[in-house]
Amino acid sequence: MHRFQQSMMKSLFVPIIPGAIIVILLFFLEYFQFELVEKFLLFAAFVIVPLVILLLKYDEKSTHLQTIYTAIKWFQFPAALLALSSVMSSNDWGLEGTAIPGILSLGWLLLTLLLCLYGIANISIHKGKIAEIAIGAGLVYFFIGGIWFTLYQYQWTLFQANPATHALSSVHFHFSSAIVPIFIGMLGRIMTKKSWYPWVVAIDIIGPVLIAIGMIFSKPIEYIGVTLFACNIAIYTTYLLTYLKRNPLYRKAAVFLVVSCLAFYTIVVVSMFYPLLKRKFDLTILDFIPIYGALHAFGFVLCGLIGWIYLLDSLKRKNHYHILDERNDNLTIGRFI
Template sequence: MKPLIVRTIPGGIITILIFYLDYFPFNLVEKFLMFAAFVIVPLVIGVLRYDEKNKHQRSIFAAIKLLQFPAALLALASVMGSKTCGLGSTAIPGTLSLGWLLFTFLLGIYGLTIIVNRKGRTEEIAIGAGLVYFFIGGIWFTLYQYQFDLFQAKPATHALSSLHFHFSSAIVPIFIGLLGRVMTKKSWYPWVVAVDIIGPILIAIGIIFSKPIEYIGVTLFACNIAIYTTYLLGYLKRGSLLNKSNFFLVLSCISFYTIVVVSICYPLLKNMFSLTIHDFIPIYGSLHAFGFVLCGLIGWVYIIDSLKKLTKKGVS
């Protein structure tokens, strides 16, 4: 765990400063994008594994580990250029964002190598697809920083699409894939993976072109997360996973169910306290980013690290 902690602490400190210092006049979406770049992606790297015999995959993985933090700094410089330095009307923020785009491209390439080298194993396809979605998130981030109007969508929509692909679209398939690595395979598991891969595309298309398509994608995706969290909680209760990770994984599941409860109660709370959807966005975002995603990744990192230690002891 120590190398991973060393990688995430600087990014964590930067993220805290971004959220709490007025020096960073970022909107909430930009803050969460920086959180993804500095904290979420390093944790994702911590749960990845590569084939020691595959030199190309090993080289790409080494490049990903080396370039993550510099690429995140370029993403931060890109947003600061448009927000703090008054360069929003120039191409400089967009040019700086290319560093993050190229890094997510590497993640996407690595995801494809996982899919190809694992020869059709469903859980690995899910993890590989999640990494490819990071690249799509990088594309949307660059479009946002260049302030392009693509498909008649405003740049703010590009920012939301980038956030969608950096969090839900990328993380949920990775979670499903990690669960698939440790669970006894069920007949329904490939269907869950398929929906996890198709759902984000439907949501992204819906955001730009059609609200009904977006609603269908969100519903399918939410049902999949419900299946994942329900099965995971049952798995944890049986003690099938390592106890050290239980605390964070349970928090992750509870965060998801809290989001569901808040969503169901939204109409009532809105009328009782004169709240708007904008009042709920920070609540939804925090529960999803810090609760479901962050706690879930920490839990899975603990599991992967413990399994590696057990494997080494078995070999020795």
């Protein structure tokens, strides 16, 4: 039984191995002359979204949800390859300025649309449960990120924002906007319900929209959105660390989730000391973007998703063995009756 459990844990992340290998090559091979923002977008396509799909595996699914989920699971990797082809066509194949990069990006747009439909269906099926609203909102935000990616690849201007802003907006919606509501929704599934939780979810849904609007139209609105969003993440990480301390059984999950929380706190500390570091070492915001990006994408998001998958898998197996034990007890009692 112990060997079976080990093989099950090892096989959890097999689906993301091909995408992870591709991402490693994208980041470290000089052949891929991509912008950093494009590398992070492809990291989302090949690793982050597949991990979200693994996370959704543990949902209770109706027939409609199962159909959408199956389509998402099988179309994700081809869609990610189309996204890679889209970026390569505009960087390496000399097709920038043509419609080809935009056309190739439509595959990823369709995948994010399927995630959006899954999120809406999930909210509808669970009849407005707060945690499911948060998870559904995160999945809807993937679609908004897909729209921004397509706009970027077509090099279209929207709301007087240039294509570079579209790329940043796409990264924003593929990472923070989509992932944080999913994390908070997962927390809502396992936590004792609190009166403040609906407010956290509401701010979590509104915050990304304020940030996106602020990036295009108004810096003060962006600052308000970022502040609200950061406070929400602080509440989430604090409660999660408390939960893990009270439930020390989930060791693998705890390692990744604690690293995820620490990555967020590190981002906060670096942000607080940014003005001092900028003056002392003659640094610019461009020097800090890779640091922020790595801490957020690889620390907070990646480790957080892996931790939640381990946690949900542990809870599922725990419930499964509990049911088996109850059945065995009933059979034993039945033999004596």
